[in-house]
Amino acid sequence: MSGEAFKLLIVLNASACLLRADVQGQRLRSKHQITISDRALRSVASASDATVRFRNSDGHLILDDKAKLIVQDNGRSFVASELLAKELIAHADERTVLFLHLEQASGVLRAIAHISTFDRFKEWDQQRPELRLSSYGLPPAYSTEIEPSSLRDGMDADSIYDMLLRHIQAEDPKLFTIHTEKFLNAPHLLVPLLSHLASLSAEDNLKFPVQLRRLSDQFRSILEMEASPLRIGKVERNHLETWAQANNKQFAFLDGGVAKIAGLPGTEPTALRVGVYCVRAGDADLKSREEWSLLPFVVGDIIDKNTGVHMDDDDQIDLRRLGEAVRYTLELLTALKFAERHPTVEMLFLHGPLVNTFVMYDEGEPHFIPFLKKDFLAQFCITPAAIEAALSNIPVTAGNQRMSCQFMAVYGYLLHQMAQSQVPLIGVVERSAGTWLAQAVLDKAVEANIVKEDYNRKVVALLKRYNIADDFLFGCVLAEGEYVTPTLIKKNEKRRAREKWQQVVEQYKRPFATLLKTTETSFPFRVEMNEAANARQAHVMRTLYHTARLLPRYAFPVGLDIVDKYAKVPDWLSKNISARMAARVLNRTIAEGDARLVAQVRRLLAHTPRDFFYRPNSQ
DSSP states (O other): OTTOEEEEEEEEEHHHHTSSSSHHHHHHHHHOEEEEESSOOTTOOOEEEEEEEEEOTTSOEEEEEEEEEEEOTTSOEEEEOHHHHHHHHHHOOTTEEEEEEEEEETTEEEEEEEEEETHHHHHHHHHOGGGOGGGGTOSOSSEEEEOOOSSOOSSSSOOHHHHHHHHHHHHOTTTTTHHHHHHHTOGGGHHHHHHHHTTSOHHHHHHHHHHHHHHHHHHHHHHTSTTOSSOEEEOOOOHHHHHHHHTTOEEEEEEEEEEOOTTSOSSSOSEEEEEEEEEETTOOOHHHHEEEEEEEEEHHHHEEOOSSOOOOTTOOOOHHHHHHHHHHHHHHHHHHHHHHHOTTOSEEEEEBOSSOOOSSOSSSTTTOOOEEOHHHHHTTTOOHHHHHHHOSOOOBOTTSOBOTTBHHHHHHHHHHHHHHOSSOEEEEESSOOSSHHHHHHHHHHHHTTSSOHHHHHHHHHHHHHTTOOHHHHHHHHOOTTEEEOOEEOOOOOGGGSOGGGHHHHTTOOOOEEEEEOOSTTSOOEEEEEOHHHHTTHHHHHHHHHHHHHTSTTTOSOHHHHHHHHHHSOOHHHHHHHHHHHHHHHHHHHHHHTOHHHHHHHHHHHHOOTTSGGGSOOOO
């Protein structure tokens, strides 16, 4: 049975099988074991890795992660849960009915216990008399096991299992985490879910849905504890109030796009453009309502290869890495300069992380990333002295010169400026890769003595084994409009940087981060904020939620969707842009005064990537 997965609903008559002074009652009181069946149940196997979730008499949701499912050789089965057993001993009576919904895969079990009364069966009998509950042994004289059916009754396309489960879920949606089921059953989730399962072993494929739900239950349980430093926040949908508060205030949105010269072969970026869309909410006059700006940067114009760092003849710059370094740096630089020119803007949103992982964009092997030109930085009032004032222990070249204009140092300086900015800066990431927020929740829980370090290591190991990132995990944890208290996350660990740059990376500022879920069936998106934005976190979350609700199917802030289309110019405009870039390249060549070089460039620009010369051969 180790390779099987199953679901089962067990209905127990508390007075008949739990509260009597017989063997079962004594087992409940002495061993805290709940007898669920006196006979062998199909597919049920012992599980030492189990969780039981229930609501106690005080209305609090309780999660017992030390529970077990015990199956004896004679087939008798017990759920061992000290917390649930004590709750039943203290509060169950002759009218109590216990619903146990079990999900098991191999030795992993998730159980939800719903405590109800016999009165519910009378109500359901009146609502659906055609189901004839008595024919299924309901209400139970002792215990009744109900399995999902692949066949439908043909009336309401419901089996007795579906009907009962839906009714008890409706009685306590939060206990059964209905939002999790809606998320996992969403049609558009099928493709990413199948893609995820393809990366796991066959055995882990069976365990993944149960483990994901169990981890979701555990994280939600931690976040709902009063002692937890991080909690679940909720944005209430109220468009009228939100837009009234936003009226006549400016909101800005920024995104970058890679540009290429169409006549040049290859895939590496030759230029970058950063677009900013600024809108004044409630302004009906288009002349004053919107402001657009697009800054182009030619990569060759801003990098300096004459840095004094020795490179052998066969050392080559990693152009893909250089493109990333340029994009991350220029997007943040443009955001800071926009905020400097518009100090009254309500918020500035970036399409992507506010802080990128930036630990290996140095001058060493294997990437050989060059420096930024001093005169280019000077255009933005950035000097080596300013960078050295913000960052200490910047490495030196062989000539004992500080590498203040290397990308690693410049990016660190920009992060310091970002942290000090009085304008709320917010990065929004569509799909949150990694487990930054999950790890932050666990670390804070350990600090608050809510969980032990052993538990932390166990959960982290499960997240790694099943490759569960923040988007999948918190897609299950959070309901519509919910988010986790923003917290500082570690994005640049110094141990991952080259030794000479580790002290600089250690000074990189960290963002406050959270995840916000805008619809029941969408992945949550990660939100990164500087200190100014975190000080207004409720306002930021409300703005993001309501602007994302304007695109319910996309579930992403509409302003970022607009600037994304603005920065990433469509194909029908690319020819004009390519022509302008080609003209700029040719002008620079003419300025060199070399006729042979001009002729070569003219011939090169005359080709297109589809010309015969550039087509791949058959080998």
